[in-house]
Amino acid sequence: MSINVGRSLCAALALAILAGAPQASAYCRSTTCKDGGPCLQGDEPVDGCKPLRWPGDCIGFAVQEDASDEVTYKQISDALDIAFRTWTEAPCGAGTPGIRVQNLGPAACGKVEMNVRDKKTRIVDGLVPGNVNVIAFRDMGWLALGGRHEANQLALTTVHLDPKTGEIWGVDMEINTDLHDFSTEETVPAPKKDLLAVVTHEVGHFLGLDHTQVSAEATMYATYDWNDPMAFRTLHADDIEGICQIYPPRDLSTSACNPLPRYGFAPDCAEDQMVRCGAAPLPGAGPGWGGGPGWGAPLAAAAALGAAAARRAGRRSVRWPPAGAAPQADRAASLHAPWNPNGTAWPRKALASGPSDGDRASRIAT
Numbered sequence: 001m002s003i004n005v006g007r008s009l010c011a012a013l014a015l016a017i018l019a020g021a022p023q024a025s026a027y028c029r030s031t032t033c034k035d036g037g038p039c040l041q042g043d044e045p046v047d048g049c050k051p052l053r054w055p056g057d058c059i060g061f062a063v064q065e066d067a068s069d070e071v072t073y074k075q076i077s078d079a080l081d082i083a084f085r086t087w088t089e090a091p092c093g094a095g096t097p098g099i100r101v102q103n104l105g106p107a108a109c110g111k112v113e114m115n116v117r118d119k120k121t122r123i124v125d126g127l128v129p130g131n132v133n134v135i136a137f138r139d140m141g142w143l144a145l146g147g148r149h150e151a152n153q154l155a156l157t158t159v160h161l162d163p164k165t166g167e168i169w170g171v172d173m174e175i176n177t178d179l180h181d182f183s184t185e186e187t188v189p190a191p192k193k194d195l196l197a198v199v200t201h202e203v204g205h206f207l208g209l210d211h212t213q214v215s216a217e218a219t220m221y222a223t224y225d226w227n228d229p230m231a232f233r234t235l236h237a238d239d240i241e242g243i244c245q246i247y248p249p250r251d252l253s254t255s256a257c258n259p260l261p262r263y264g265f266a267p268d269c270a271e272d273q274m275v276r277c278g279a280a281p282l283p284g285a286g287p288g289w290g291g292g293p294g295w296g297a298p299l300a301a302a303a304a305l306g307a308a309a310a311r312r313a314g315r316r317s318v319r320w321p322p323a324g325a326a327p328q329a330d331r332a333a334s335l336h337a338p339w340n341p342n343g344t345a346w347p348r349k350a351l352a353s354g355p356s357d358g359d360r361a362s363r364i365a366t
Helices: 008-019 073-088 195-206 237-246 298-304 306-312
Strands: 058-064 100-107 134-137 155-161 168-175 223-225 333-335 361-363
Touching: 058 073, 073 100, 073 134, 073 195, 155 195, 168 195, 195 223, 195 237
Parallel strands: 058 100, 058 134, 134 168
Antiparallel strands: 155 168, 155 333, 223 361
């Protein structure tokens, strides 16, 4: 899911029509279907489209260490911390969403990739390269990236998933600083876009939400409003209902938070990883994942320091499975990426920007 800038006429029509629609419950979950599928609000598949969600209650992300010429590493890291906290601290009545998110620090890798056990991935000593859910800026060459990278996109979020179950395996977010200017200030000067508002919207996709079809005030609404550029910073009732439905409140105090991605956290891209130096996880790890409840309390601190420690230790990564473990076949999908018959990749979505007649809005293309 990504933020697309739609053509001005489409943006104006979408704003005029959707803003006048009745304010019914309108959140939509992302699904396994290539075209997005029907608007799902429950856990049951519809027309073969399965809703997406993270399988565990703790996930991690990292920021590409170079950040941007116009946005510092600290600025984007702080903005993402606020954006994720906005979602994970949403009021669900009986508590807050049953999901935790940890910032794992800087990552050298800025590529959109998901390393799995397949014919394309280079595997050494039975180990699959580790992964990182990375947020990266594109200061140049946005259009040269090809695929669904278009000039009117503000950001592009790619969700890697299991098409059979709807489990999210990984997420990568790209921010288009090549063709668009962003503000980190409290007051956003035109024509800049509010970075916090944009990443808060994208984090909704990161957690499994699609664009709302009705509520113009919602963070997951498909139009970025130039007249109220900071609106997406605050969740609407639809956003709250959606995140609470995907991750119902539950007591998370009894389980350790394991934020490591599938096959472990690695700050480097697959081609740069020294797979032979991989460190095996502690006992209690589940198949194909960084670990499980048996990891214990020290895991969070260790993972948060992972990027710097990895470079000091010769590009090592914390990974699963350990040497000698039985191979596990993978069939992954990348939502919002070009179709790939060896995995499954769906067309991307994007948050649109560009002046429209009258309302100066930007449309998030679906």
